[in-house]
Each structure stands twice: as C-alpha cells, then as structure tokens.
Amino acid sequence: MQDSGPLTWPIGFRAYTGHGGLREHGDDISVVASDRPATSAAMFTQSLFAGPAVLLSRVHAEGQKLRAVTTLANNANVATGRQGEENAAEVVRRVAGILGVPQDEVLIGSTGVIGRPLPMDTIRAHFDETAEHGLAAFQAAPLDVARALMTTDTRPKTAVRTVGRARIVGVAKGVGMLEPNMATMLAYVFTDAELPPADLDSALRTAVNRTFNCLSVDTDTSTSDTVAVIANGAAGPVDPVRFAEALTDLCLDLTRQLASDGEGATKLLRVTVGGAGDPAQAKRIAKSVVNSPLVKTAVHGADPNWGRVLMAIGKNTDDTAIVPGKVTVSFGDIEVYPEEPEADTLDRLVAHMRQDEVDIVITLGLGAAEATVYGCDLSAGYVRVNADYTT
Amino acid sequence: MQDSGPLTWPIGFRAYTGHGGLREHGDDISVVASDRPATSAAMFTQSLFAGPAVLLSRVHAEGQKLRAVTTLANNANVATGRQGEENAAEVVRRVAGILGVPQDEVLIGSTGVIGRPLPMDTIRAHFDETAEHGLAAFQAAPLDVARALMTTDTRPKTAVRTVGRARIVGVAKGVGMLEPNMATMLAYVFTDAELPPADLDSALRTAVNRTFNCLSVDTDTSTSDTVAVIANGAAGPVDPVRFAEALTDLCLDLTRQLASDGEGATKLLRVTVGGAGDPAQAKRIAKSVVNSPLVKTAVHGADPNWGRVLMAIGKNTDDTAIVPGKVTVSFGDIEVYPEEPEADTLDRLVAHMRQDEVDIVITLGLGAAEATVYGCDLSAGYVRVNADYTT
Numbered sequence: 001m002q003d004s005g006p007l008t009w010p011i012g013f014r015a016y017t018g019h020g021g022l023r024e025h026g027d028d029i030s031v032v033a034s035d036r037p038a039t040s041a042a043m044f045t046q047s048l049f050a051g052p053a054v055l056l057s058r059v060h061a062e063g064q065k066l067r068a069v070t071t072l073a074n075n076a077n078v079a080t081g082r083q084g085e086e087n088a089a090e091v092v093r094r095v096a097g098i099l100g101v102p103q104d105e106v107l108i109g110s111t112g113v114i115g116r117p118l119p120m121d122t123i124r125a126h127f128d129e130t131a132e133h134g135l136a137a138f139q140a141a142p143l144d145v146a147r148a149l150m151t152t153d154t155r156p157k158t159a160v161r162t163v164g165r166a167r168i169v170g171v172a173k174g175v176g177m178l179e180p181n182m183a184t185m186l187a188y189v190f191t192d193a194e195l196p197p198a199d200l201d202s203a204l205r206t207a208v209n210r211t212f213n214c215l216s217v218d219t220d221t222s223t224s225d226t227v228a229v230i231a232n233g234a235a236g237p238v239d240p241v242r243f244a245e246a247l248t249d250l251c252l253d254l255t256r257q258l259a260s261d262g263e264g265a266t267k268l269l270r271v272t273v274g275g276a277g278d279p280a281q282a283k284r285i286a287k288s289v290v291n292s293p294l295v296k297t298a299v300h301g302a303d304p305n306w307g308r309v310l311m312a313i314g315k316n317t318d319d320t321a322i323v324p325g326k327v328t329v330s331f332g333d334i335e336v337y338p339e340e341p342e343a344d345t346l347d348r349l350v351a352h353m354r355q356d357e358v359d360i361v362i363t364l365g366l367g368a369a370e371a372t373v374y375g376c377d378l379s380a381g382y383v384r385v386n387a388d389y390t391t
Numbered sequence: 392m393q394d395s396g397p398l399t400w401p402i403g404f405r406a407y408t409g410h411g412g413l414r415e416h417g418d419d420i421s422v423v424a425s426d427r428p429a430t431s432a433a434m435f436t437q438s439l440f441a442g443p444a445v446l447l448s449r450v451h452a453e454g455q456k457l458r459a460v461t462t463l464a465n466n467a468n469v470a471t472g473r474q475g476e477e478n479a480a481e482v483v484r485r486v487a488g489i490l491g492v493p494q495d496e497v498l499i500g501s502t503g504v505i506g507r508p509l510p511m512d513t514i515r516a517h518f519d520e521t522a523e524h525g526l527a528a529f530q531a532a533p534l535d536v537a538r539a540l541m542t543t544d545t546r547p548k549t550a551v552r553t554v555g556r557a558r559i560v561g562v563a564k565g566v567g568m569l570e571p572n573m574a575t576m577l578a579y580v581f582t583d584a585e586l587p588p589a590d591l592d593s594a595l596r597t598a599v600n601r602t603f604n605c606l607s608v609d610t611d612t613s614t615s616d617t618v619a620v621i622a623n624g625a626a627g628p629v630d631p632v633r634f635a636e637a638l639t640d641l642c643l644d645l646t647r648q649l650a651s652d653g654e655g656a657t658k659l660l661r662v663t664v665g666g667a668g669d670p671a672q673a674k675r676i677a678k679s680v681v682n683s684p685l686v687k688t689a690v691h692g693a694d695p696n697w698g699r700v701l702m703a704i705g706k707n708t709d710d711t712a713i714v715p716g717k718v719t720v721s722f723g724d725i726e727v728y729p730e731e732p733e734a735d736t737l738d739r740l741v742a743h744m745r746q747d748e749v750d751i752v753i754t755l756g757l758g759a760a761e762a763t764v765y766g767c768d769l770s771a772g773y774v775r776v777n778a779d780y781t782t
Contacts, residue, residue, distance in 0.1 A: 048713050049705030079701050079715070079728060114698020115731070218684040220699075221706035293684075294611050294777055301778025307505025308611075310470050314440030315612035322439050324470070337470060340506070379778075380771035386685055387692025387770075 007142045007158055010167040010192035011234035012036055014138040017148035018130060021122025022074040022112070027148040029126060030140070032171075032190060033068035033099050038232035040066035041201040042107065043208055045225035051078030052088035053110035054224060060092075060104045064197040066230055067105045069188050070095045072123075073149055073173075074112040078223045087118045094127040098134065109186045109226045111173065112151050142169050149173035149186055152385055154261055159253040161246040166193030166235040168246055172254040174222075187212060187227040187254055193243055194233030203244035204229050211251035214283065214373040216291050217262035218382070259374040260356075264381025268357045269299055274370040275363040277321055282364075282371035285319065288312050289360060296378035302353035304346045306336040309360060326365030331358065398533045398549055401558040401583035402625035403427055405529040408539035409521060412513025413465040413503070418539040420517060421531070423562075423581060424459035424490050429623035430585075431457035432592040433498065434599055436616035442469030443479040444501035445615060451483075451495045455588040457621055458496045460579050461486045463514075464540055464564075465503040469614045478509045485518040489525065500577045500617045502564065503542050533560050540564035540577055543776055545652055550644040554637040557584030557626035563645040565613075578603060578618040578645055584634055585624030594635035595620050602642035605674065605764040607682050608653035650765040651747075655772025659748045660690055665761040666754040668712055673755075673762035676710065679703050680751060687769035693744035695737045697727040700751060717756030722749065 009015065015032040022028040042061035044054050053072075060066060070091060077084050088108055096103040130137050140148075146156030150173050157172040174185030195203070208227055229247070260268040271290045276282035289295055292312035298305040309329050313322065329337040332352045334345060341349065352358065358377075400406065406423040413419035433452035435445045444463075451457060461482060468475050479499055487494040521528050531539075537547030541564050548563040565576030586594070599618055620638070651659040662681045667673035680686055683703035689696040700720050704713065720728040723743045725736060732740065743749065749768075 046708035047702070047705035048708065048710065049701045049715055076698070079698055081729070081731070113696065114701060115728070116698075117731075220683050220685050220702060221708070223702055223705055292611050293773070297774050297777035300774065303777075303779045305504070307467070307470055307507075310440045310505060311438070311611060311614055314438035314614055317437035317439065317612070319439065324440055337506070338472075340472070340508075378774060380774045382684070383688050383691065383769060383771045383774065386688035386694075388694045 007160055007169065009142060010169055010190055012192055012232045013190050015140040015145050016130065016137045017140045017144045018126055020072070020126035021119050022072055027144070028073045029070070030145045030148040031068060031070045031095055032145055032188065033138070034230060034232040036232050036234065037065065038067045038230045039195060039197050039200055040064050040228060040230045041197070041204040042066065042226065042228035043204065045222055047221055047223045049078060049223045051076055051110060051223050052080070052085040053077055053108045054226060056088050056092065057107045057109070057226060060107055061228065063104060064201070065105055066107050066228060067101055067232070068095060068099055069107045069109065069228060069230070071109040071149055071186060072118065074151055075110065075116055075118055076112045076114045076224050077110040077118050078114040080115065080117055083117060087120055091123065098131050107228055109224065111149070111186055111224050114223060142171055146171040146173070152263055157254055157257040157261070159250045161250045163193060163243045163246040164238045166191055166238050168193065168250055170250050170254050172258060174258045185222055185225055187251070189229040189247065189250065191229065191231045192233065192235035193231050193238040194236050195231050195238065195240060195243060199240040200229060200231055203240065203247050206244055207248040207251040210248055211255040214371065215255050215259055216287055216373065216375050217259065255374055259376050262376035263385045264379040265376030266379055267299060267377045269296065269375045269377060270357065270372060271360045271362070272370065272372045273362045273364065275365050275367060276369040276371070277367040279369045279371055281319060282369045283373065285313055285316060285362065285364070286371050286373040288316055289362065290373045290375035293378055296375070299353060299358050300377035300379050302350055304349040304353065306331070306349070309362070310337060313362065321366055322364055328363045330361045398551055398560065400533060401560055401581055403583055403623045404581050406531040406536050407521065407528045408531045408535045409517055411463070411517035412510050413463055418535070419464045420461070421536045421539040422459060422461045422486055423536055423579065424529070425621060425623040427623050427625065428456065429458045429621045430588045430591050431455050431619060431621045432588070432595040433457065433617065433619035434595065436613055438612055438614045440469060440614045442467055442501060442614050443471070443476040444468055444499045445617060447479050447483065448498045448500070448617060451498055452619065454495060455592070456496055457498050457619060458492055459486060459490055460498045460500065460619060460621070462500040462540055462577060463509065465542055466501065466507055466509055467503050467505045467615050468501040468509050469505040471506065471508055474508060478511055482514065489522050498619055500615065502540070502577055502615050505614060533562055537562040537564070543654055548645055548648040548652070550641045552637040552641045554584060554634050555629045557582055557629050559584065559637055559641055561641050561645050563649060565649045576613055576616055578642070580620040580638065580641065582620065582622045583624065583626035584622050584629040585627055586622050586629065586631060586634060590631040591620060591622055594631065594638045597635055598639040598642040601639055602646040605762065606646050606650055607678060607764065607766050608650065646765055650767050653767035654776045655770040656767030657770055658690060658768045660687065660766045660768060661748065661763060662751045662753070663761065663763040664753045664755065666756050666758060667760040667762070668757040670760045670762055672710060673760045674764065676704055676707060676753065676755070677762050677764040679707055680753070681764045681766035684769055687766070690744060690749050691768035691770050693741055695740040695744065697722065697740070700753070701728060704753065712757055713755055719754045721752045
C-alpha cells in the first residue's frame with residue numbers, strides 16, 4: 001500500500017518552509033495548502049492551558065473547510081497573555097493573505113517552549129519576504145515540512161497510504177510532553193480523496209483513538225496537541241470504510257515513529273492487554289505498564305526484571321476485579337508469569353529485550369476486551385534533553 | 392523536640408540485625424521487639440499484587456497487639472507462589488520462637504526484587520544461630536535497623552520525637568517504586584507512650600495521609616508498602632492529641648528523608664497547591680506536578696522552564712473548574728505566572744532551583760483547600776540505578 005520513490009503531496013496540495021527566526025538555524029515556519037476548497041476534520045489537546053494557536057484553530061476547524069495549515073516550531077506561544085493571542089491571529093492573517101483564502105480556513109500549530117513571546121520582528125520580516133514570492137515559494141516536499149516541524153525530534157516523521165485512486169500523506173512531530181489525550185502533538189494528514197465531512201470526521205476520531213491516543217512517551221500532555229486531516233477531493237470519491245482503514249493504518253505508522261523517537265528513546269515499547277473487562281480497563285492497565293518508570297528503565301537496560309510488570313498492573317488499586325491468579329504476562333512469546341521462568345527462559349527474555357522493539361503481552365482473564373499502547377524506554381538521554389531545554 | 396546524642400530505642404524495645412544471605416554483604420534481616428505486650432496500628436499497600444509478607448501481616452495487625460517487627464531486605468518475596476507464603480510464615484514462626492511471643496503478634500516486612508524465591512537455606516541457618524544466642528543477640532540501635540532495611544537507599548532514615556515523658560522513634564526505607572497509597576514502603580515507629588488502640592490507629596491514619604501518602608518518587612506503587620506503629624506504654628499515658636501531632640511531625644521528617652533520597656535524586660521537590668475546591672483536587676494537582684518527568688528534569692537541571700508547571704496543571708483535563716486566568720505559580724517567593732518574569736526574575740529563579748530544596752507554590756483561586764506533596768528531581772542516576780537492578 002505504500003508508494004515508492006520520494007514522497008510527494010496528494011493532487012492539489014503544495015507547501016513551503018522557511019526560517020522565521022524562532023530557532024538559530026533551519027526552517028521553523030511551514031505552510032501546507034490545498035489549491036481548491038477542501039473538507040477537514042481536526043482534534044485538539046484537552047489541556048486546561050491550551051494556547052492561542054489551539055484556541056484559534058478550534059474555532060476555525062468547526063466549519064470543516066480548512067484548506068491550509070501553518071506551523072511555528074520551537075515556541076509553543078502558550079501562557080503568553082493577550083499579546084500571544086494577537087500574535088497567533090496575525091500569523092494566520094498573513095498566511096491567509098499570501099494564499100488568498102479566508103482566514104478562518106487556516107489552521108495554526110505552535111510547538112516548543114511555553115511562556116515565551118514569539119519573536120514577531122523576525123516572523124514579520126519572514127512573511128513580508130514570502131509574500132513577495134507568492135505561491136512560487138511553495139516548493140517544499142512532505143519531508144521538508146516534517147523537518148520544519150521538529151523540536152527535539154531526531155528524525156522527521158512522514159507516512160503515506162493509498163485508497164482507490166486517492167493518496168493520504170501524513171506528517172507529524174512529537175518527542176516529549178507526549179501523552180496525547182484526544183489528539184497528539186502535531187500530526188497533519190493531507191489527501192486528495194473526496195469524502196463527506198461526517199465520514200472524514202468519524203474516520204479521524206476512530207483513527208486517533210486507536211493510534212495517537214494509545215501513545216505515551218512521558219505521561220505529560222502537551223498544551224499544543226493538534227491533529228488535522230484535509231481532504232480536497234482532487235482524486236475523486238473513495239469508499240469511506242476503506243479510507244478509514246487506511247487512515248488508521250497511516251496514523252499507526254506515525255504513532256510508532258513518534259514512540260520510537262521519544263526523547264532519549266532507544267527502543268519502541270508495545271504493551272497489549274487482553275482479556276480485560278472492558279476497553280477502558282485494557283487501555284488503563286496497558287498505559288500503567290507503558291508509563292511505569294521502572295518498567296521503562298528495565299526495558300532500557302534489557303534487565304529481565306519482569307516483576308515490575310506485575311507491580312505496574314497491581315498499582316491500579318481501583319481495579320479490584322484483577323486478581324493475580326488469573327493474570328498472565330509474556331514478553332513476545334516468552335511467558336514469565338505465573339510460571340516462574342527457568343534460567344534459559346531468562347536468557348531468551350534478555351535477548352528479546354535487547355531488540356529495537358519490546359512487546360509486553362498481558363492477559364487479565366476477565367473478559368474479551370483488548371488494547372495496545374505504544375511508548376519507549378527511559379534513558380539517561382531523556383534526562384539530558386530535558387534538564388536544560390530552555391537554557 | 393529532638394533528642395541529642397546517639398539514637399536509642401524507647402523504654403522496653405530492643406532489636407537485632409544480622410546477615411541472612413539475602414545480599415552479598417551487610418545485614419539484611421532485622422527484628423525490633425517490645426519486652427512487654429503492646430498496642431499497635433498498621434497500614435499496608437493497596438497493590439493488587441501485595442505479597443505474602445503483606446497478606447500475613449494484615450491478618451496479624453488486625454488484633455492491634457503487635458509487639459515485634461521482622462524485615463527481610465533485598466527480596467520482596469512477591470509473585471513467588473504458595474512456596475512464598477510458606478516461607479513468610481516460617482520466618483514469622485522462627486522470630487516468634489526466639490522472642491517467646493505468639494506468632495500473630497509478629498509483623499513481617501519484605502522489600503527488594505519481585506519474583507525470586509527467598510534463599511531459605513541461608514535464612515534458616517541464620518535463625519538457627521540467632522536462636523542459640525536468644526535475647527542476648529538483641530543489641531542493635533535504631534540506626535543499625537535502618538541500615539539493615541536498605542536496598543538502593545543511599546542513607547539510613549531515622550527520626551525521633553518526644554511527647555510528655557514518652558519517646559517516639561521511627562525507622563524507614565524506600566527510594567524507588569515509591570508512590571505509596573495508604574502506606575509507604577517500610578516505615579516502623581516505636582514508642583513507649585501508652586495510648587488506647589483507637590487513638591493510636593487514628594493518629595497513624597492522620598499522619599500517613601498527611602505525610603507518606605503525599606510522597607511520590609516515581610509514581611510506581613510498591614507491592615510491599617507497610618507502615619506500623621507499636622506503643623508499649625512503658626513511659627505511661629500521654630495526651631492523644633499531642634501524640635498525634637508528634638507522630639505526624641515524625642512521619643513528615645521520614646517522608647522528607649525518603650523524598651530527598653529518591654533513586655538518583657539530588658534535590659527535594661515540594662509542591663504546594665492552595666485555593667483548591669477540595670483537598671482531593673489540591674493533592675491531585677500537586678501530584679501531577681511533582682510526578683511530571685518534565686518538571687522533575689527541569690528541577691534537576693535548574694532550568695527555569697516554569698511553563699512546564701502550567702502544562703502539568705493543564706493535563707488534568709477532568710478538572711474543568713481550573714481556568715488559567717485564576718492560577719498563580721511561584722517558585723519559593725518568586726512569582727512566574729501570570730506576570731511574565733523579568734530577566735532578573737529568571738536569574739533569581741535559577742538560583743532558587745539550584746538549592747537542595749525546590750518549592751513550587753500554586754494557587755488555583757477556586758476555594759480554600761490546600762495540599763503539600765513531596766518528591767525529587769529525575770536524574771540520569773535514576774535510569775542507571777534501575778536499568779540493571781537485577782543483573
């Protein structure tokens with residue numbers, strides 16, 4: 001289902017990236033736009049401290065007619081007061097002017113340090129110059145945009161799927177402050193498929209719930225999480241069910257890329273809980289394991305300290321239906337509980353834990369519900385990256 | 392209120408420590424006992440995977456007549472099946488035999504790796520030898536017992552308070568897998584005060600709720616948390632209210648020692664939330680901040696990235712009564728929100744964050760409830776300690 005060759009935009013989309021002085025080097029401003037009206041769906045952080053970019057974008061997303069996304073990287077523009085709101089609105093106004101589209105069809109994302117004013121002098125100079133070139137400046141590929149979104153990401157995240165004659169292209173960023181709740185850091189999906197707004201919205205909600213909302217790098221929910229899909233219909237109508245499947249598959253691809261590039265991460269950690277009483281319980285227990293610092297450090301060191309998985313299940317003290325006698329725990333296909341592992345099982349366990357992906361599989365023996373969540377190990381690199389981020 | 396000179400037991404208590412082969416070097420078994428009948432109160436982990444030591448001690452604690460506490464360090468004896476239960480019972484039987492007291496007046500604690508059988512051969516040999524010496528072996532001071540409890544602790548934790556003619560002596564251990572829920576890792580308190588069982592129980596519950604239950608090193612709740620107080624009345628009756636105050640003060644002392652010796656910790660982190668709608672909300676928000684890996688790493692690096700405190704408040708998405716406009720955040724007496732800090736404020740903030748204790752003070756502007764919680768910074772040392780704990 002994946003394209004080969006360099007990744008290009010779906011029909012009718014174009015993009016530019018540039019340097020607006022938000023960081024010392026490299027592109028930090030991007031715009032992706034459809035050349036024709038489009039249908040959209042979007043989800044945002046539920047943080048109580050959502051920033052001006054999210055507050056403004058929420059309003060614009062309501063019309064389900066977004067046709068452009070602009071992003072400022074390296075500054076979240078959060079907790080910046082009334083001036084922060086005015087700055088976000090000005091950026092949207094300038095992007096809309098360059099594209100010649102209504103302001104309320106532009107979504108704005110902002111990601112980085114909280115509590116610092118945007119450097120509007122250099123941002124204005126950047127947009128003045130871009131406006132002179134107009135649409136001729138729009139030569140960026142998806143990979144360029146993914147790069148311009150990065151903060152402490154070590155690699156750009158892109159993904160592509162096809163459904164019928166349509167293509168779906170996604171770009172994302174996110175490494176820390178990453179336990180999305182109803183949406184993730186920044187993930188944008190562009191497609192030339194034609195879909196009714198309701199189908200697009202439902203496809204996005206299903207996909208996000210099964211992918212980005214099953215991701216946790218560090219339990220910290222960002223103030224800026226945004227995920228949006230824009231469908232401009234240039235490739236004609238598609239089957240909504242197959243589109244929804246392809247969108248979920250693409251979002252899962254991006255989720256895995258986000259998890260394995262978590263701050264300081266050296267491994268992808270996948271935790272599946274089956275036999276749960278209901279889906280919420282499955283996800284709660286799985287997140288408890290994937291977020292346990294002691295499980296994460298054991299995975300980092302390939303330390304076969306499987307008892308910590310039991311601890312992380314057991315700390316959910318409200319889940320009184322869970323009883324040790326019904327629980328099983330495996331790493332990959334290596335069962336470690338309730339049968340006490342033999343010495344050679346521990347050797348196999350260490351070998352499994354040394355891989356780039358570690359799978360923890362838990363069954364609760366209570367029902368038929370299941371959930372899979374994604375995370376990463378906890379390394380000294382996470383501490384290094386975050387102990388002096390602003391200084 | 393504190394004694395001077397080397398710390399001794401209250402009247403009528405004695406202790407021994409010895410090496411039972413649970414670790415390579417150093418004492419790993421301890422017993423503290425009252426020479427006369429006593430009144431007791433105890434609280435235990437709520438983990439769904441509570442081990443045999445906790446299950447057995449819970450039953451023994453019901454009578455409120457405990458007069459001895461024995462502890463095995465370096466092995467939690469959890470997830471060890473029926474054999475683990477028999478081993479715990481055998482240790483209690485042997486300790487009761489040496490002391491000549493009923494088995495159901497002995498509490499047993501066990502702390503360390505989960506999922507490994509106890510080395511019963513060396514433990515039996517140890518108790519055989521101790522039995523030969525009888526009570527003559529009981530020459531250990533509180534500091535010796537606190538040392539014999541240690542796992543990855545870097546220093547022993549003891550505290551003492553006086554109330555009237557009575558003394559209260561506490562010993563504790565705990566560094567990781569440390570977010571107690573209704574009780575903490577291992578904390579034992581011995582007093583020669585005379586109190587009715589109901590007053591002792593109520594004093595313990597109040598103290599634990601305000602101290603150990605406000606502590607989190609890493610969000611991971613142990614399978615073995617136990618806190619117990621034993622009062623043998625040798626110093627005569629005391630005022631229950633003053634006793635309760637002294638007990639809370641002693642437990643707070645131990646809590647601060649536990650927090651500042653958290654695995655890899657270099658600083659004590661104290662978070663106070665005031666102006667909350669109710670005490671549960673105050674504690675929930677405070678724990679969200681003290682547990683945020685991004686706040687903890689910023690504190691570690693003395694990085695004045697105060698926006699992360701807002702993030703950690705904002706991720707409590709169910710607390711919709713909290714609105715940014717009413718919130719204030721200070722570090723010590725340095726306000727950072729809502730007033731945007733000046734450059735020299737940031738310098739003062741860095742200076743505050745470089746101290747051994749960092750204070751974050753939040754007001755929500757909703758009501759009059761308040762809570763203070765204790766934690767520590769997150770360092771590369773935490774990862775080092777935990778990435779290869781068993782190997």
